[in-house]
Amino acid sequence: MIGAGKIKQYSNVLDKPLSKGKQEVSLSAFAFLFSELVQYNQTQVDNIAELERRLEDAGYAVGARVLELLCHREKGNRRETRLLGILSFVHSTVWKVLFGKVADSLEKGTEHEDEYMISEKELLVNRFISIPKDMGTFNCGAFVAGIVRGVLDGAGFPAVVTAHFVPVEGQQRPRTTILIKFAEEVLRREARLG
Template identity: 95%
Template structure:
């Protein structure tokens, strides 16, 4: 049961065992807190774009931490290294943990190859929020966009992520679409030559320094594929 007995003291935060992630607070408590986040940031900015950027920044730090937490707790310190893998991780695992349900849809943009969309009919953070007329296209979903960007970026998939309202036919409230646009260099370059097989250790590295330390066992110089995945040349007998 939650909250029975005194809290145990630990010398530092790392010694404390990770919670199972089953604890909950009331939706009201979160809604109040989120509304304070938005209101405080409103006092710090002059325009909507700036406000969205600040909410996104707040979300980013949540995203970066949730990725670390989930990979450690649920995935045995492994993390998705493929583009579609990480997208479905966001759409299902992250969404389920944060919002209690899988996101309504994950789609690929039809006009641009490098765009993906996660849509939600009623995004948790927008539940109790109505946008005043004079604030135009402002969407508090920027916070969630920030979370998504935080997860993707920390996993080595830099992207620009934005939140938009999309009117739905026959529905009073628009749905929120989180638009994910991956960095260009990511999808443009093609795979390397076929003699290169993916490195079996399958470690994602986005800097040469990380790679050098992780892959000292490769006798031959390693290479990166377009997703920053190590593809060391495999020695053929």
């Protein structure tokens, strides 16, 4: 029979899944671009707090886009509605996409009910940064804190997210802890769903 065989099915471009594309970015390219981001913002500010805020704002935009991409790619446009679900999503899925591995730890704060911490022994954005003595408390982890805040805000979990160095006994470099303090409305909603 002439023309018998497989019939090509043409699907709508919107029916095709988003391709994963290349999964990794060159570490040296990222380090160079991030270094330039820090240096540029450093020339635009007068103090460390303002520099960290600008890095956090840059990270916030990245976080909003990462959430959108991951929701389309991995969750079929569904989003988390529970507190532990979104924290687990950030700790594992988001971290793995951004840094190639799951975060070292996710812990609940002991002093306050609304605080959670994501800790990383050697956060990528701090790995190649040497901080001058006059900028003693500067933490490039503010960029990652901004990413986390962008993801949480986009998912409907407003929070104040900050990055802190925590000294570790027996190690030269401190670990970085991303402190997440959720808004009161998130805790009320969680109690209602509870």
